[in-house]
Amino acid sequence: MVLLLVGGLLVLGWRVGVAGRVARANESPVVTTAVVGDVIVGAAAAAEPVAAINAPVLVDIALAPAAIPQTFVGHKPEHSFTIYRVERGDTPNGIADKFGIQATTLLGGNPLLSEESNLLQTGVDLVILPIDGVLHDVQPGDTLESISEKYGIPVETIVGYAPNNLEFPYRLYPETQILVPGAVRDVFVWTPPSLESVRGRSTGSGVTPLIVGTGTFIYPVNSRNFTQYFWYGHPGIDIALGEGTSVVASDTGTVTFAGWNIYGYGNLIVINHGNGYETFYAHLSGISVVPGQIVYQGNVIGATGNTGNSSGPHIHFEVRINGAQDNPCWYVGGC
Numbered sequence: 001m002v003l004l005l006v007g008g009l010l011v012l013g014w015r016v017g018v019a020g021r022v023a024r025a026n027e028s029p030v031v032t033t034a035v036v037g038d039v040i041v042g043a044a045a046a047a048e049p050v051a052a053i054n055a056p057v058l059v060d061i062a063l064a065p066a067a068i069p070q071t072f073v074g075h076k077p078e079h080s081f082t083i084y085r086v087e088r089g090d091t092p093n094g095i096a097d098k099f100g101i102q103a104t105t106l107l108g109g110n111p112l113l114s115e116e117s118n119l120l121q122t123g124v125d126l127v128i129l130p131i132d133g134v135l136h137d138v139q140p141g142d143t144l145e146s147i148s149e150k151y152g153i154p155v156e157t158i159v160g161y162a163p164n165n166l167e168f169p170y171r172l173y174p175e176t177q178i179l180v181p182g183a184v185r186d187v188f189v190w191t192p193p194s195l196e197s198v199r200g201r202s203t204g205s206g207v208t209p210l211i212v213g214t215g216t217f218i219y220p221v222n223s224r225n226f227t228q229y230f231w232y233g234h235p236g237i238d239i240a241l242g243e244g245t246s247v248v249a250s251d252t253g254t255v256t257f258a259g260w261n262i263y264g265y266g267n268l269i270v271i272n273h274g275n276g277y278e279t280f281y282a283h284l285s286g287i288s289v290v291p292g293q294i295v296y297q298g299n300v301i302g303a304t305g306n307t308g309n310s311s312g313p314h315i316h317f318e319v320r321i322n323g324a325q326d327n328p329c330w331y332v333g334g335c
């Protein structure tokens with residue numbers, strides 16, 4: 001009877017097969033049933049066997065929230081942070097140096113900051129973490145494992161940070177915060193106005209400000225002096241060149257933003273290409289287009305500069321597809 005059960009389950013998948021091997025090693029029909037039962041209950045607690053089979057079998061429940069919460073009361077985290085009020089002229093690196101942390105840790109304590117587009121405005125209060133990492137707001141359903149996976153930091157590292165007050169069985173409390181040592185937070189992404197917001201606006205020429213690009217992209221400047229490439233913490237490419245150099249539209253489209261951007265881009269132009277793509281041209285010294293204007297691939301739209309969160313004359317160029325930042329090098333023929 002038991003052998004039939006195990007044999008039948010074996011055809012359902014490899015994972016159940018593992019359970020079957022464990023059962024045979026124990027050589028006890030009673031244990032066999034218990035192991036298969038444990039696997040199903042522990043893996044998914046589902047009434048439907050198919051769902052249980054799709055779930056992992058080798059479950060380590062040691063790090064899950066307490067099985068019987070009513071009988072266990074843990075300690076909530078006890079963090080102590082420094083609050084720093086941004087002064088005129090502050091930069092991310094300058095503030096980080098002041099406290100002996102990395103600039104990315106400013107993001108770790110302040111979710112709305114990012115390196116390229118930042119909220120480092122005079123008078124804003126920043127949370128300064130005591131060590132490099134991310135301060136994670138515990139959400140319902142979070143587990144140590146899910147937090148570990150989210151930031152790519154081992155569970156032991158999180159548990160090992162004493163102020164997190166994590167002790168077996170590692171219960172997490174919503175509305176508290178866990179410091180994840182060494183983690184780096186996702187960067188804040190500023191979203192320009194959608195094309196809809198300029199639809200119908202008069203451009204003064206009676207032209208409807210909607211056009212679809214060619215789908216090909218050209219370099220916005222002649223220089224290939226790359227100073228920063230697309231990576232996790234930088235959503236575009238930086239190309240250094242002298243101030244006042246012509247910037248051209250990478251493809252045909254409609255200007256959706258042209259002006260000063262408070263999130264670090266400085267003087268910024270955004271072109272919506274009407275096909276899901278948008279291109280960004282940042283830190284400009286001059287802007288020669290207006291929102292709602294149609295531009296064609298290769299048209300001069302402005303001039304390079306050193307405005308916003310910029311440490312030297314360069315252009316910051318972004319390509320977004322359906323709002324998601326993508327590597328511009330893939331579109332302009334390599335970098």
Ligand SMILES: [Zn+2]
Nearest residue numbers: 116237238316
């Ligand atoms: Zn940049």
